[in-house]
Amino acid sequence: MDKAALIDFISPLAKGIEFDEEQQFLTVVIPRTELHRVAKELKENSETAFDYLFCLTGVDWPTHLEVVYHLESTKHGHIVVLKARTEDRENPVLDTVCDIWPTAEFHEREAYDLFGIKFNNHPDLRRLLLTEDWEGYPLRKDYVDEINIVEL
Amino acid sequence: MEVAEKNKVSTNKPFESQEYFVNMGPQHPSTHGVLRLVLTIDGETVRHIQPHIGYIHRSIEKMCEKDSYRQIVHLTDRMDYLSCHINNAAVCLAVENALGIEVSDRVKVIRTIIDELTRLASHQLWWGVMGMDLGAITTFLYGFRDREMITDIFEETCGARLTMNYNLPGGLAQDIHPNFQKRTKEFIEHFKKKLPEYDELLTGNVIFQERTKGIGVLSREDAIAYGVTGPSGRASGFSCDIRKKAPYHAYDKVEFKEIIMTEGDAFARYKARILEMWESISIIEQLIDNIPEGEIQAKTNAVIKLPKGEFYQRVETARGEFGVYIISDGKKNPYRLKFRSPGFSNLFVLNTIASGGKIADLVASMSTLDLVMPDIDR
Numbered sequence: 001m002d003k004a005a006l007i008d009f010i011s012p013l014a015k016g017i018e019f020d021e022e023q024q025f026l027t028v029v030i031p032r033t034e035l036h037r038v039a040k041e042l043k044e045n046s047e048t049a050f051d052y053l054f055c056l057t058g059v060d061w062p063t064h065l066e067v068v069y070h071l072e073s074t075k076h077g078h079i080v081v082l083k084a085r086t087e088d089r090e091n092p093v094l095d096t097v098c099d100i101w102p103t104a105e106f107h108e109r110e111a112y113d114l115f116g117i118k119f120n121n122h123p124d125l126r127r128l129l130l131t132e133d134w135e136g137y138p139l140r141k142d143y144v145d146e147i148n149i150v151e152l
Numbered sequence: 153m154e155v156a157e158k159n160k161v162s163t164n165k166p167f168e169s170q171e172y173f174v175n176m177g178p179q180h181p182s183t184h185g186v187l188r189l190v191l192t193i194d195g196e197t198v199r200h201i202q203p204h205i206g207y208i209h210r211s212i213e214k215m216c217e218k219d220s221y222r223q224i225v226h227l228t229d230r231m232d233y234l235s236c237h238i239n240n241a242a243v244c245l246a247v248e249n250a251l252g253i254e255v256s257d258r259v260k261v262i263r264t265i266i267d268e269l270t271r272l273a274s275h276q277l278w279w280g281v282m283g284m285d286l287g288a289i290t291t292f293l294y295g296f297r298d299r300e301m302i303t304d305i306f307e308e309t310c311g312a313r314l315t316m317n318y319n320l321p322g323g324l325a326q327d328i329h330p331n332f333q334k335r336t337k338e339f340i341e342h343f344k345k346k347l348p349e350y351d352e353l354l355t356g357n358v359i360f361q362e363r364t365k366g367i368g369v370l371s372r373e374d375a376i377a378y379g380v381t382g383p384s385g386r387a388s389g390f391s392c393d394i395r396k397k398a399p400y401h402a403y404d405k406v407e408f409k410e411i412i413m414t415e416g417d418a419f420a421r422y423k424a425r426i427l428e429m430w431e432s433i434s435i436i437e438q439l440i441d442n443i444p445e446g447e448i449q450a451k452t453n454a455v456i457k458l459p460k461g462e463f464y465q466r467v468e469t470a471r472g473e474f475g476v477y478i479i480s481d482g483k484k485n486p487y488r489l490k491f492r493s494p495g496f497s498n499l500f501v502l503n504t505i506a507s508g509g510k511i512a513d514l515v516a517s518m519s520t521l522d523l524v525m526p527d528i529d530r
Contacts, residue, residue, distance in 0.1 A: 023462050024249075052376050055464075055475050057490040070464065070477070070492075074376055074390070077397070081462075103379040106500045114213075129206035129529060138211055139488075149214070 001048070001078050009048060010080075013038045025070070027081045035084045036095040042071065042080070043100050049075045053097075056107035058115035060140045061085075065092040065117050069104075086117065089140075096122040114139040171199060176514075178207055184281060185525030189502075189514075196510050201503040209529040216489040221247050221321055221456045224489065228476075229315045231493060232527035234274040235469035237266045240319040245400055246465035246476045247321040248450075250458045256446035257402070259323045261439050264401040265336065266309075266318060268432040272343070273302040274470035275425050275432075282422070282519040283354050286363055291354055298346055301339045305332065321456055323449035336440050340433055347429060355426065364418040368505040368517030371416060378504065379497035382472025383424040384521050388416035394468040406438045421520035457484050471495055471522055495527040 001009065003026045007019055014034035020027040030038050042050045055070035069082040086092035096119040098105035108119045109128040116137035119125060127134060136143050171194045178186040186207035192200040212231065216224045225243050229236030241263055248255060280295020303313045308329040310318040318325055354360050370380065375388040385392045393410040395403040408431045413420040458480035465476045472494030479488040498521050506517040 024464055027462070052379065054379055054381075054466075054473060055477060055490065055492040057477060057488075057492075059479060059488045068477070070475075074392075101379075102374075102377045103497050103500065106496070110496075114211075129209040131206075138214055 001076065006048070006078065006080060010038070010042070013041055023081070025079045025081045027083060029083045029085070032084050032086065032094055035082075036097065036100075039069070039082065039097050040100055042082075046075075048078075048080075049073045050080060051075070051101075053101035053103055053107075056104055056111065058111040058117055058139065060089075060115060062141075063089070065089060065115055067094055067111060067117060069097070092117045093120060094118075095120045098122060113137075116140065170194075176511075178204075181285075184523060187499075187523065187525055187528075191511070191514075193511065196512075198507050198509055198511055198514055200507050201514070203499055203502060205499070205525075205528055207529065208526055212530045213489055213491065216486060218485060220484050221458065221486075224486075225320060226317050228491070229317060230526060231491065231530055232469055232471060232474070232495065232524050233315055234277060234524055235270055235471065235474070235527075236314075236316050237263075237270045237318060238467055238469045239474060240317060241267065241401070242465050242467040242474055242476045244319045244321045245467070246463050246478055247456060247458065249465065250461070250463045250478070250480070251321075251452075251456070253322055253450050253452065255323050255450050256448070257444045258446035259448060259450075260402040261443050262324060262328060262448075263319065264403060264406070265436055265439050265443075266306075267401065268435045269302050269305065269336070271470045272429055272432045273299050275429050276302075278425065278470075278522050279350060279354075282522075283360075285515050285519040286360060288354055288357070288360065291350075294346070294350065294353065298343055301335075301342065305335050305339065308332065308335070320449070322452040323447065327448050328443075333440055333443070336436065340436055340440070344433060347426075347433075350426065355423070361419065363513070364422060364516050364520070367418045367509065367513045368520065369415070369417045370501060370505045374501065374504055375416070378501040380472070380501050380521075381494050381497065382468070382470070382522075383411070383428055384421050384498055385472060386411055387413045387420035387424040389414045392473060394466045394473055398466055400465075400467060402439065403435075406435050408435050418516045418520040421522075425522070455484050457482060458486070469494060471524065471527065472498060491530055493527045493530060495523050495525075499523055499528055 006026050011017055016031045018029040042048045050071035050073050052072045052074050054072055057068050059066040065086045067084050072079045084094050111117050112125055113127045113129055171192055174191045174193055176191055177188040188204040190202040191198050212227050225240050228239035228243055232239055276295045276299040280292040283291025306316055307313050309332050310316040370388045372389040375385045375390040381392045396410050411424045411427045413424050460482045463478045467474050474494055475492030477490040478486045481487040506514045
């Protein structure tokens with residue numbers, strides 16, 4: 001499917017979906033309450049068949065945190081970028097997608113480790129790269145660490 | 153009385169088996185770096201594998217947020233140090249695409265040759281150490297002997313032997329060394345005679361085949377679900393070669409086969425890399441006498457500022473799909489930069505393919521996934 005066909009397919013799936021066609025790949029912002037349902041539909045419907053999650057990452061914005069999912073279909077070859085935003089930066093929570101794409105389990109652990117985003121229903125949400133007793137989330141913009149970060 | 157009671161209980165089942173935990177690593181020779189696996193084992197059988205990573209986590213992504221785009225290039229070869237040129241090129245391509253810079257054909261062809269030499273060197277090292285993991289010491293010496301020639305070529309042209317920096321946004325740091333073509337051709341002639349020796353030494357070896365055939369089987373569905381790419385993914389039938397899917401450099405102008413196998417076991421992953429080496433040789437042969445004349449560096453501003461927006465660049469490293477995801481807010485450094493490293497996704501499939509097998513087979517599964525720890529920890 002090209003960008004226009006994907007928009008036609010995705011927009012009826014849930015209310016409040018926003019599209020950004022200006023970027024390299026079609027970017028879709030999905031309301032966080034609908035994320036899991038829409039993601040499941042995008043994977044399981046044979047017309048879209050987004051079975052390959054090749055990148056999952058967090059982003060820290062001034063008002064909220066965001067998780068970006070890069071998806072590709074190995075059957076059709078089309079690519080879409082999903083984004084889900086948390087309500088605020090103090091208590092960022094999203095639903096996990098690791099039951100849809102198993103690789104997300106470890107990418108979500110990384111996002112939890114470095115951004116502090118909590119994922120509902122995640123089977124094993126622990127720190128991944130840093131030690132268990134680490135304080136703070138290093139990839140947040142307001143993270144201060146005078147020992148480990150050398151400012152030049 | 154109490155003591156006698158205890159003794160009675162303990163002698164009832166003197167050899168009762170029970171599950172227990174064993175740490176494999178972080179100082180284990182077959183983990184090739186600092187990877188710690190917590191194994192749940194029952195006798196010799198592995199029930200569950202829990203990888204613990206992060207021992208050499210440097211938070212390169214955080215460092216990138218402070219650095220200019222030219223500086224970022226120099227951090228990428230500290231991740232997968234065996235695919236350094238390919239990682240460098242990924243950042244350069246992302247910046248060039250964002251700015252709309254078209255590099256000359258000369259740069260494209262040189263980058264392609266350098267990338268394939270990098271892939272060959274990486275596979276040679278992998279072949280050497282993987283043989284050694286399974287008890288074949290000679291492979292280590294053979295692999296490093298041939299890799300040395302590539303390292304010498306790189307030393308002349310790039311000035312370094314391991315963490316090389318040759319690609320820059322807009323082109324190359326300097327032109328190729330006058331000896332580059334001659335020595336590359338010498339290497340190709342040499343290696344075409346030596347690669348069949350690899351097969352004679354290891355591929356046909358019965359002990360080696362017994363230890364890898366049917367071991368660590370990864371299905372195509374699992375490869376896609378866990379995002380296993382590179383030769384490991386293609387050995388399971390997952391067509392994931394970015395050089396074919398989204399060609400960059402001069403890959404659309406050369407002919408090569410995407411090596412796809414169906415078995416998905418350790419031997420198929422091994423075979424896929426050996427066959428991939430032949431394809432790399434063929435790509436270099438097609439290009440080495442046809443390097444077009446042209447500029448080696450396109451015009452770029454002294455301070456590179458990317459326009460507002462998001463840019464994603466995918467490349468095929470020796471280990472699989474490497475991705476650079478840049479979110480720019482128009483400044484000279486990125487707002488957020490994410491490296492999608494192939495090893496990260498490849499590592500976490502280990503529990504799926506190796507649990508249920510023996511500890512010794514875990515080594516075979518791990519070696520054929522070709523893990524490089526700095527690439528995973530970043």
